[in-house]
Amino acid sequence: MSLKISVPATSANLGPGFDSVGLAVSLYLTIEVLAQSDVWHIHHDLGAEVPCDERNLLLETALEVCADLTPHQLKMTSDIPLARGLGSSSSVIVAGIELANQLGNLQLTPTEKLALATKIEGHPDNVAPAIFGNLVIASTRDAKTSHVVAQMPETGLLAFIPDYELKTSDSRKVLPSEFAYKTAVAASSVANVAIAALLTGNMLLAGQMIEEDLFHENYRGSLVPEFAKIREIGHAEQAFATYLSGAGPTIMVMVAVAKLVNLKAKIQAENFSGKLLELHVDTVGVNVVK
Ligand SMILES: Nc1ncnc2c1ncn2[C@@H]1O[C@H](COP(=O)(O)OP(=O)(O)O)[C@@H](O)[C@H]1O
Numbered sequence: 001m002s003l004k005i006s007v008p009a010t011s012a013n014l015g016p017g018f019d020s021v022g023l024a025v026s027l028y029l030t031i032e033v034l035a036q037s038d039v040w041h042i043h044h045d046l047g048a049e050v051p052c053d054e055r056n057l058l059l060e061t062a063l064e065v066c067a068d069l070t071p072h073q074l075k076m077t078s079d080i081p082l083a084r085g086l087g088s089s090s091s092v093i094v095a096g097i098e099l100a101n102q103l104g105n106l107q108l109t110p111t112e113k114l115a116l117a118t119k120i121e122g123h124p125d126n127v128a129p130a131i132f133g134n135l136v137i138a139s140t141r142d143a144k145t146s147h148v149v150a151q152m153p154e155t156g157l158l159a160f161i162p163d164y165e166l167k168t169s170d171s172r173k174v175l176p177s178e179f180a181y182k183t184a185v186a187a188s189s190v191a192n193v194a195i196a197a198l199l200t201g202n203m204l205l206a207g208q209m210i211e212e213d214l215f216h217e218n219y220r221g222s223l224v225p226e227f228a229k230i231r232e233i234g235h236a237e238q239a240f241a242t243y244l245s246g247a248g249p250t251i252m253v254m255v256a257v258a259k260l261v262n263l264k265a266k267i268q269a270e271n272f273s274g275k276l277l278e279l280h281v282d283t284v285g286v287n288v289v290k
Pocket residue numbers: 046050051056057058076078081082083084085086087088089090092166167168169246247
């Protein structure tokens with residue numbers, strides 16, 4: 001049997017869409033199913049800290065979804081950097097669900113996959129676009145997830161991926177545990193306009209609203225020292241928006257395609273340690289090739 005599963009990276013939050021908005025982008029985790037075996041084994045070159053057996057999040061997820069899968073040798077490759085705010089954990093969870101779906105012949109619908117993935121990840125903003133591709137707006141309350149898949153308006157995407165890791169769990173620790181009613185109303189009004197602007201293709205307004213986030217970036221800015229400078233460069237280069245991708249430390253800049261080259265040169269000139277990558281919107285989501 002030949003089976004290959006690929007899952008895109010995701011950039012969550014887009015400013016005020018904290019825990020509920022995400023965009024699928026063009027970096028990929030790929031799982032190739034090799035021969036049946038006595039024990040599970042994952043061949044990968046992602047480093048010694050990534051387990052090769054059932055302790056790997058891929059297999060933990062697959063076996064949670066379907067406990068009696070036949071063990072296989074697997075090959076895992078990925079260009080999604082770990083703990084950088086590009087949804088590496090969500091891509092593995094979605095791949096694990098798909099692995100169980102295929103090997104266990106579960107016939108899961110995309111909505112069922114979303115419910116399972118959200119339960120495991122805890123919030124839907126990365127797993128939803130990893131499943132559906134595109135821009136996804138989702139809300140999970142009382143274990144029920146509602147979602148809308150939308151086309152992202154045309155924009156260039158430039159990601160600065162720092163050399164250091166920032167685990168989502170650590171980046172969540174700096175967030176407040178409570179929010180005053182008035183602030184919550186203001187923060188959600190910003191989010192509402194951001195989404196309405198994205199859905200009507202108004203990138204200028206969407207960009208302004210993305211940068212007015214009140215939910216998380218003010219608290220996380222100090223964890224990502226490059227953020228303020230890159231946003232300043234974004235303003236000088238007329239980018240639509242600069243935001244913290246997911247929990248950081250990746251910084252995403254949305255900019256008209258014609259302005260990408262200049263913007264890239266200006267950020268490069270700062271000599272920050274990390275990678276600067278031009279990305280594209282993934283419109284497919286989790287993909288299975290047999
Ligand atoms: N390919 C992978 N295989 C196994 N575990 C992975 C893989 N990719 C990511 N993970 C797990 O997810 C963690 C990173 O998740 P997280 O802190 O949420 O960051 P992000 O999802 O932004 O990359 C890693 O430390 C690792 O435990």
